[in-house]
Amino acid sequence: MANKPARKILRTSDFGDFTIWAAAIEERTGVQITPDRERALTLFLNRRMEELGCPDINEYLNEALDVTRGAQEWSGLVDSLLVKETSFFRHRPSIDFVSSWVKETINQDAFSGPLWVWSLGCSTGEEAYSLAITVERAMREVGREPRFGIIGTDISREAIFHARRGIYRSSKMAMVDAPACRDYFDQVGDHLWRVKAELRQRVCFLTSNILTDRSPLMRRKMHLIYCQNMLVYFRRWKRREIVNQLINHLDNHGCLMLGLGELSNWIPEGYARTAPRSIQAYTKVEAIEQGEAQ
Ligand SMILES: C[S@@+](CC[C@H](N)C(=O)[O-])C[C@H]1O[C@@H](n2cnc3c(N)ncnc32)[C@H](O)[C@@H]1O
Numbered sequence: 001m002a003n004k005p006a007r008k009i010l011r012t013s014d015f016g017d018f019t020i021w022a023a024a025i026e027e028r029t030g031v032q033i034t035p036d037r038e039r040a041l042t043l044f045l046n047r048r049m050e051e052l053g054c055p056d057i058n059e060y061l062n063e064a065l066d067v068t069r070g071a072q073e074w075s076g077l078v079d080s081l082l083v084k085e086t087s088f089f090r091h092r093p094s095i096d097f098v099s100s101w102v103k104e105t106i107n108q109d110a111f112s113g114p115l116w117v118w119s120l121g122c123s124t125g126e127e128a129y130s131l132a133i134t135v136e137r138a139m140r141e142v143g144r145e146p147r148f149g150i151i152g153t154d155i156s157r158e159a160i161f162h163a164r165r166g167i168y169r170s171s172k173m174a175m176v177d178a179p180a181c182r183d184y185f186d187q188v189g190d191h192l193w194r195v196k197a198e199l200r201q202r203v204c205f206l207t208s209n210i211l212t213d214r215s216p217l218m219r220r221k222m223h224l225i226y227c228q229n230m231l232v233y234f235r236r237w238k239r240r241e242i243v244n245q246l247i248n249h250l251d252n253h254g255c256l257m258l259g260l261g262e263l264s265n266w267i268p269e270g271y272a273r274t275a276p277r278s279i280q281a282y283t284k285v286e287a288i289e290q291g292e293a294q
Pocket residue numbers: 029030031082083084085086087090120121122123124127153154155156159208209210211227228229230233
């Protein structure tokens with residue numbers, strides 16, 4: 001029996017001028033092709049080209065980058081580049097801030113609910129559900145009927161699929177306290193927990209690329225935009241562009257929360273950073289002045 005010839009493993013140097021492909025991918029996603037990601041991308045490309053029997057990298061990338069024909073392939077390619085690491089209640093000081101901010105905001109005369117929160121770059125949903133639990137608890141603690149909605153968006157289809165199911169392994173539940181586990185999760189198997197339906201109904205997940213999508217849902221003004229550990233993958237000028245875009249989505253009394261250190265030496269116009277320094281949150285200057293005058 002004749003031996004199948006060993007297939008040559010492609011490296012990025014085999015891809016013609018790889019910087020052109022890297023720039024095209026970064027333009028669409030904002031994700032920089034660092035050496036780490038270059039390795040992940042090479043592995044993905046080798047596997048997919050073998051599966052599809054496509055020997056020519058340029059042909060493959062041309063197809064994958066075609067907006068209509070390549071949608072499915074593109075989604076897998078992007079996924080190979082993304083860091084989707086996340087956890088419930090990931091940054092405690094930010095979560096504590098959300099709780100006190102919600103209580104303060106819903107007690108203002110000018111506020112007429114419901115409260116809308118956007119978890120941007122929500123990955124597999126842990127962040128959006130943590131926000132839902134925090135907002136629900138805060139509203140109950142001040143004796144209000146919970147009236148709120150959470151929108152979770154991410155560029156990764158696979159992550160959003162997981163988020164919508166809302167099923168997590170026990171190993172992912174370490175930061176969920178016992179009362180939250182009892183009130184907001186059902187055990188659905190050995191070491192498996194599912195977010196209760198009542199909480200899942202509060203959270204709507206969408207696949208969306210912040211750089212290109214203009215979903216009608218996003219025309220709604222948000223009271224809180226929570227975007228952590230996503231901007232860090234973008235170049236500095238791009239981060240500013242995205243933050244300016246997010247500010248336009250904020251309600252007048254809205255608040256933008258980023259991950260600590262994701263935006264340094266720059267503040268969006270008309271906004272100020274709020275205390276404490278252990279978090280990175282911005283509100284409109286007039287909103288801060290009004291709060292101080294009260
Ligand atoms: C490291 S995770 C952070 C998850 C969560 N925010 C947290 O802090 O735990 C970064 C997420 O940003 C998403 N992301 C990257 N680029 C994006 C883009 N252009 N539009 C929307 N989401 C994006 C990734 O898919 C990934 O799930």
